[in-house]
Amino acid sequence: NEDMGPDPGDGSNYVLIASAMDYNGDDALNTPESGTCDFPWGLYRGPITEKPSAGINAAGTIFMTYQTIDEAADTTLYSQSHKHLYMMTSSDGGNTWTYPMDIRRTVPGNDADFEECVFGVVGRNVTNEAVVLYQRDGAPGHALATAGTCDQANNLGNASDIVYTLVDALTVGTDNSIANNNFSVSQNYPNPSNGSTSINITLKKASSINFTVADILGKVVYTEQLDNLAAGIHTVTLNTGSWAHGVYTYTVRTADNAVTKQMIVK
Structure with a gap:
């Protein structure tokens, strides 16, 4: 541009x-x-x-x-x-x-x-x-x-x-892999992140989740364990002001599955 x-x-x-x-959310290619x-x-x-x-x-x-x-x-x-x-x-x-x-x-x-x-x-x-x-x-x-x-x-x-x-044209950007039977993960907002960004995790049943963020080389830059969450919407907010500019992936894991999405930090 x-x-x-x-x-x-x-x-x-x-x-x-x-x-x-x-795709498999293991923080590696x-x-x-x-x-x-x-x-x-x-x-x-x-x-x-x-x-x-x-x-x-x-x-x-x-x-x-x-x-x-x-x-x-x-x-x-x-x-x-x-x-x-x-x-x-x-x-x-x-x-x-x-x-x-x-x-x-x-x-x-x-x-x-x-x-x-x-x-x-x-x-x-x-x-x-x-x-x-x-x-x-x-x-x-x-x-x-x-x-x-x-x-x-x-x-x-x-x-x-x-x-x-x-x-x-209407189907581009629709990610069919972001939801499964037990939970779904939103795109972070705002994206790109400029200091702070948030992700909504919707649980259909009570669960414990692990949340990680990795840079484009697969290095984990953030991790958080959230135990015994009730069913419903839970928001994870990331303070990205000190992170290097570039592409990152964030992964939400439960005992049954994992979902990975991409975010950008400016």
């Missing part, structure tokens, strides 16, 4: 918005450790999270895709993590963003756990739906990799699909 002006060099004037999601491949994911001459593309609608809402590791995908076949295409939106010029949606898991056909979905492009003009093109095949990485690597061996001679899909 050029209206933000140049960054003074201390990280105070940019918004870090995207990262791989910690789980990738294969078999040693079979040089890297536990396919390489695209960039970082783990990469290749953004964006469109915009008449109201000024930005629709952005990017590719990153899907921690929930099955890794047994190739000993590498698959990458999927995610979409998120911003209605305030890029200052705040919705929860990422895995586009592949919304498209029917085949098995998302065994598919690599990369090189996403969003149509510039978004209406009721966002037009997205991406490349899809079975193996992590691509055939133009270094000879002898898993990327090259697993992709050489195999076909890829170019997928055209329409994403309902």
Whole structure:
């Protein structure tokens, strides 16, 4: 957003918005450790999270895709993590963003756990739906990799699909994983946090919960144990004024399940 002006060099004037999601809530990005491949994911001459593309609608809402590791995908076949295409939106010029949606898991056909979905492009003009093109095949990485690597061996001679899909603009930002039978977790507000932010946890039955916050590298920066809470809404307020700017994840755990969401600190 050029209206933000140049960054003074201390990280105070940019918004870090995207990262791989910690789906299982263990404060780590789980990738294969078999040693079979040089890297536990396919390489695209960039970082783990990469290749953004964006469109915009008449109201000024930005629709952005990017590719990153899907921690929930099955890794047994190739000993590498698959990458999927995610979409998120911003209605305030890029200052705040919705929860990422895995586009592949919304498209029917085949098995998302065994598919690599990369090189996403969003149509510039978004209406009721966002037009997205991406490349899809079975193996992590691509055939133009270094000879002898898993990327090259697993992709050489195999076909890829170019997928055209329409994403309902109203569904982006709806996180279906944030609720289970016993509790739900809200998005923190405000987001980004600028000194303080709050999260509502709704319990359907009396429970004890553990609440943790981790930075983008998985380092836990805050933890709190809340025992014997009654059914109902409970609010956790975080004082983030001394935290480094960037993306964090917060995780709520009960004896039965865990929910992880993303927040931004400015």
